[in-house]
Amino acid sequence: MKLRIIITGGTFDKHYDEIRGTLGFKDTHLPEILTAVRCTLPVELEINQLIDSLEMRSSNRERILASCRAAAEEHIVITHGTDTMVETARVLGEAGLKKTIVLTGAMVPYAVNGSDAMFNLGCSIAAVQVLDHGVYIAMNGRVFDWDNVVKIREKGIFEERQSTHNGD
Amino acid sequence: MKLRIIITGGTFDKHYDEIRGTLGFKDTHLPEILTAVRCTLPVELEINQLIDSLEMRSSNRERILASCRAAAEEHIVITHGTDTMVETARVLGEAGLKKTIVLTGAMVPYAVNGSDAMFNLGCSIAAVQVLDHGVYIAMNGRVFDWDNVVKIREKGIFEERQSTHNGD
Amino acid sequence: MKLRIIITGGTFDKHYDEIRGTLGFKDTHLPEILTAVRCTLPVELEINQLIDSLEMRSSNRERILASCRAAAEEHIVITHGTDTMVETARVLGEAGLKKTIVLTGAMVPYAVNGSDAMFNLGCSIAAVQVLDHGVYIAMNGRVFDWDNVVKIREKGIFEERQSTHNGD
Amino acid sequence: MKLRIIITGGTFDKHYDEIRGTLGFKDTHLPEILTAVRCTLPVELEINQLIDSLEMRSSNRERILASCRAAAEEHIVITHGTDTMVETARVLGEAGLKKTIVLTGAMVPYAVNGSDAMFNLGCSIAAVQVLDHGVYIAMNGRVFDWDNVVKIREKGIFEERQSTHNGD
Numbered sequence: 258m259k260l261r262i263i264i265t266g267g268t269f270d271k272h273y274d275e276i277r278g279t280l281g282f283k284d285t286h287l288p289e290i291l292t293a294v295r296c297t298l299p300v301e302l303e304i305n306q307l308i309d310s311l312e313m314r315s316s317n318r319e320r321i322l323a324s325c326r327a328a329a330e331e332h333i334v335i336t337h338g339t340d341t342m343v344e345t346a347r348v349l350g351e352a353g354l355k356k357t358i359v360l361t362g363a364m365v366p367y368a369v370n371g372s373d374a375m376f377n378l379g380c381s382i383a384a385v386q387v388l389d390h391g392v393y394i395a396m397n398g399r400v401f402d403w404d405n406v407v408k409i410r411e412k413g414i415f416e417e418r419q420s421t422h423n424g425d
Numbered sequence: 426m427k428l429r430i431i432i433t434g435g436t437f438d439k440h441y442d443e444i445r446g447t448l449g450f451k452d453t454h455l456p457e458i459l460t461a462v463r464c465t466l467p468v469e470l471e472i473n474q475l476i477d478s479l480e481m482r483s484s485n486r487e488r489i490l491a492s493c494r495a496a497a498e499e500h501i502v503i504t505h506g507t508d509t510m511v512e513t514a515r516v517l518g519e520a521g522l523k524k525t526i527v528l529t530g531a532m533v534p535y536a537v538n539g540s541d542a543m544f545n546l547g548c549s550i551a552a553v554q555v556l557d558h559g560v561y562i563a564m565n566g567r568v569f570d571w572d573n574v575v576k577i578r579e580k581g582i583f584e585e586r587q588s589t590h591n592g593d
Numbered sequence: 594m595k596l597r598i599i600i601t602g603g604t605f606d607k608h609y610d611e612i613r614g615t616l617g618f619k620d621t622h623l624p625e626i627l628t629a630v631r632c633t634l635p636v637e638l639e640i641n642q643l644i645d646s647l648e649m650r651s652s653n654r655e656r657i658l659a660s661c662r663a664a665a666e667e668h669i670v671i672t673h674g675t676d677t678m679v680e681t682a683r684v685l686g687e688a689g690l691k692k693t694i695v696l697t698g699a700m701v702p703y704a705v706n707g708s709d710a711m712f713n714l715g716c717s718i719a720a721v722q723v724l725d726h727g728v729y730i731a732m733n734g735r736v737f738d739w740d741n742v743v744k745i746r747e748k749g750i751f752e753e754r755q756s757t758h759n760g761d
Numbered sequence: 762m763k764l765r766i767i768i769t770g771g772t773f774d775k776h777y778d779e780i781r782g783t784l785g786f787k788d789t790h791l792p793e794i795l796t797a798v799r800c801t802l803p804v805e806l807e808i809n810q811l812i813d814s815l816e817m818r819s820s821n822r823e824r825i826l827a828s829c830r831a832a833a834e835e836h837i838v839i840t841h842g843t844d845t846m847v848e849t850a851r852v853l854g855e856a857g858l859k860k861t862i863v864l865t866g867a868m869v870p871y872a873v874n875g876s877d878a879m880f881n882l883g884c885s886i887a888a889v890q891v892l893d894h895g896v897y898i899a900m901n902g903r904v905f906d907w908d909n910v911v912k913i914r915e916k917g918i919f920e921e922r923q924s925t926h927n928g929d
Binding site: 636708731 | 795868880881883888891902917920
Binding site: 268273275276278279280309340364365366368369370371410411412413 | 604609611612614615616645676700701702704705706707746747748749
């Protein structure tokens, strides 16, 4: 089994620019992480884009979908900002590809103390190997179906849709 | 779904004792980790033992098996030293419990730079939720069946049994 | 000898707010750091303000000067943003207090990988105990007199004034 | 001013060997640290030896003394294990070289969470630039004279000699 990881940026890969004093993008930390965790799974890395997910437009999501469609691999992990991860998952889910696609991200950048990036990446890499075709989000130690998940922004966590719309 | 994590020590939880200048056990880092990664899955933590897996005897493995058997939860993650993880997995696998059990560990302690602990824990927590009943090892970004895995000690990685015994 | 550390914020103490996705101030990391490094010097911590040094106005600097003047301690370290550290040092230097005052800061926040915060704090704490009365800046492993230092913003380092104005 | 750092190993530079599961020596972290903290002081690094200070014999200390004597630099920092740092300082102190020599080390390795290595290195680098000729130990945020310091092993800290021999 070979895995493709499509990198889109998000908090996961944010980098502290010490000259400007700001958080932004410089490069991805994925190669460094995969080496550190001694991942032996064959992985193809693709830097699709490096942006904050709040800046994702329809065209950005189409670029991700196009990569998923074109990928030779059947198993795909996508690193993505958390703010609009659900929207991108919907675009991919509605496309109905015959692939297993898991989106993940981080609430705290990999480069910052107390980051959830490595844990979330681990969740997504295990999930993508075991799950049936479909589109999923792996966050908070859980795996959600693309059409049954929301981000509760003020809490910074993902939940199942119904659990937040009681009485619907 | 509720998850039980059975803690047995291993490199994962090793702690640097600055007075003695040695690595040993003091307490588990699991509560700290689960908070940092903002895991929202209900998790029951059980400190079964805190030892180096090279010191595991038959009685130690029986204690782990007894905990798995007694657990109310159907999904169980076990943190374990890597050196004899395969042996413990065999004891659990041969018991044939109607549960999903995933063993994981770390090559570098959580408390040391470049640790694989958080990544491996993420892999195991996602895998245990998705896999059928059985006993598995989640290491190196992969998920192995208990009866088809070996640790290649000199490389510090896990592999499928057949891939290392070509020609059997 | 008792030391006072006057905390004013700056990059040193910036904290990642995972809900907003921004770097800002929440609290100081100084108590945590002093415990970790097992500092046995008696230290009085004072949170004077927690701001970015680019937002420092004359009134902010007066508040720092007032604290230095009022302090019972003869030895004072000030954590400060690097962008206007030189300006604050000048205000303190011109006041001519009979105290030893060392300003320090960080180019990368304490909470971010690869931070220079602990090293710089170490420099400042050693320097303040050994130097004569006066106002100094400890950055880049060096100790500068307040009236002979500039920050080279595009390089992110401090240098002696004359070395950057050749030919004056 | 040019600084020489004489590296002798000690807890400061201990490295976790993930294959053997032990702490030992592989290489020094000094170049990495000096880059991270953006030290602009000219520094000459010398790996004198890489050993645990409990294994230091008279010949090991003679090798350090020989390096100090031979050094072109007047300012020397020595990284050293804490257990016998005081003994090495005495050998150097009794030699009465016309140089400023500061020994430092760490209670927790640089590569382990919560390390005091960067802080202590910062202390020593500032102290060595400011102090008169002599031999000193920089630990716990303090600077001690070589002939007036002891390590209190059970507390893991350094103190002045007289403060521990009240009533002598």
